[in-house]
Amino acid sequence: MERMTNPVVDAVTTLMAYGTESLNRARQGMDVFENDLNTTIAETPFEVVFEIDRVKLKHYRSEKKRQAFQRPLLVVYALINRETMMDLQPGRSVLETFLDSGLDVYMVDWGYPTRKDQHVTIDDHVNGYLDKIVDFILKENELATLNLMGICMGGTFSTMYASLYPEKINTLITTVTPTNFDTSEGLLHSWMKELDVDKLIGSWGNMPADVMNLGFLLLNPARLMLDKYNNFARNMGDKDFVENFVRMEKWIFDSPDVPGATFRQFIEDCYQKNLLIKNKMTLGGRTVDLRNITMPILNIYGKKDHLVPPEACNRLISAVGSRDARDLCIDTGHIGIYVSSKSQNEFAPEIIKWLADREPGGGLSAWASAAQEDPSV
């Protein structure tokens, strides 16, 4: 005989089961939290070799006896969030992969702009800070050119720089870099077009990081504000999960403000007028003409990127003057391209291979053959 069901009893039973399960999870979570969690990010050792105002240049030296690459790689990160994302944790670090391949890396740390920096423009970043940094590296390494890699907004700056100073750049790598802003694909692009920048930064001076972060969260509140933390609650008992989660949280909410004048120019000239791809943008009285980019260029972007959609990235290659220009679309998102395990096997190794192919004397293959002869290399 079938048992008669009582909805109230069912409900109480379900509630009790969930309550017990939640309590168990919470207990396990507390056990995990009580232990020492390793949530340190950016552990790879570096040396600050150059400082100018708030900007620092970090040098990550490859410990390989013989470097496969003659020229170092300068990584220019965005002004939004921090460059620590490139080195989130051992085993999931783009930097680590670069260094292991014998590539010397310099990375720009833009610092934390204060109200004092509100008048600093894109021109100051590109023609000022970036140019001085490049000159310093070239002088220190006794080189005439270097490899330049830009990330997101930093990629846009790098593109501008490569166009204005092509003689100093050996190769250009742009990753998730917006260059075509006239697209309705990304929500950010639609929102930015409607933004009254003057009213937004008029009283704050700079663009506050918290406001930007709130904006990023609002892009997908269901996933980023609800499901993410629900998932955390479900996995509180897993130490590795908790450590990785906290590392990511540390990085996401470690955001500097963006200098007001730079933000204003970026929104007005790029998002609203789309001047860069039209070769109409001017910096310090000079026009940024993408046709001046004649060095080899590799343009990498994410297929599922909701912040900088593929449409915002994939027009660059046809706009530059280089004959050695290539697009690489990876099936991942804006951040996943640097931190996901899948990308670790695709993104950084692809860059290394591409750079090695453009090194005089074979680069990586020469280094690999040398390594075969002497394993300590």
Next chain:
Amino acid sequence: MTRKDQKGMDPTQFMDAVVKNSTRFWEGMAGFSWPTQDTSGSSKEAGTESDSFNPWEPWEPAMEAWKQFQESCSPETFADPFQMVREEGFKQFEKVTKDGWDKLLSMGEGLTPPFSWAQSPFSWGQAPFGMGAAELFGGKDTFKEILKLMSGEMNRFTSIPPLGLSRNYQGKVVEVVDKGNQFLLTLGEYMFLMFSPLEQAMQMVQATVKGLTDEERQSLTPESVYETWLKELEQGYFTLYGSEEYLGILKRLVSAMGEFNLARQNYMSDCLKLMGIPSENDLDDLYRDLYSLKKKISSLENVIEKMAQSAKVAKTAEKAEAPVKETKAAEKVDPSVKEASKGAKPAKTPVKAAPKVQKAATPKVAAKSADKAGKPQKQTAKPAGKTP
């Protein structure tokens, strides 16, 4: 006797009665004829001088003025400045609370066991627990109505021109209040819009569950329902973000926030000024000056750098040529150097700064090959570039 009579009159009626009675009293006083000075009691003939004597006559203009004042104070003529706010505001408040209360009560009806909204065929397609955000807050037009009310009625007070010695300060306080109200109401409207996908997602999940067979419904787990709801929610937000309505409110919200911040900052500046503390506005002026000074120094540094390089070139040229031609060589200096030196002269920049900057930032002038530059000069200390 009614309850009203026992407890007292209605305040408006009471006020009305007071004003009317007092007006009547003063009317009577104004028209009151005082008896003559003569105490004999004999009647006077009409038309005599003593007949027209009235000791209150000088008071008549004053009485008349009082009468007019009283009349202007009567409830009929003295419009309540807050009438609209009271009436309309109360109407909106009543709407919100009534809807909220009704829905709260109806929660009991829908609040059968957990997920009963998914199981019970009677509640399918309805808002979960009988509660819908749109109904709960009286609809999205509520915020528009309140905003209209505030901007219409409150503006009557906030637009009163500030007067006197402290008029500037009064103006700023009023501005903060006004902009603050506008910001909060726009924020309310925005938040309301942001909650609507939550409700829609619930309804969509209900509809999905309704479409399932009994067997499928039995196999439902809270996790699968949650996943469906989350997907619907995600989709709901994407749809919302693409709408013109959302973009319009977002734009208004950003503007309102910016205006409120600016008004607040101006007000704070006044307060800080009173205490002799520099405000953000003062510091902003300094930052601007500092920035332009740094830019000037940077351009001068570049000029000096160019000069130094050209001088180096000139020196090399001098060495190569015969000493007799020394003067001619000096004349053959690059025109850009002359230009640079012209620019540098009036500024009188200390020349000491040049080598330091050059060390930090000068690119290689001549490289031996494409990769290796001329003289190896290892950089040991941190170069101190000071300007962007």
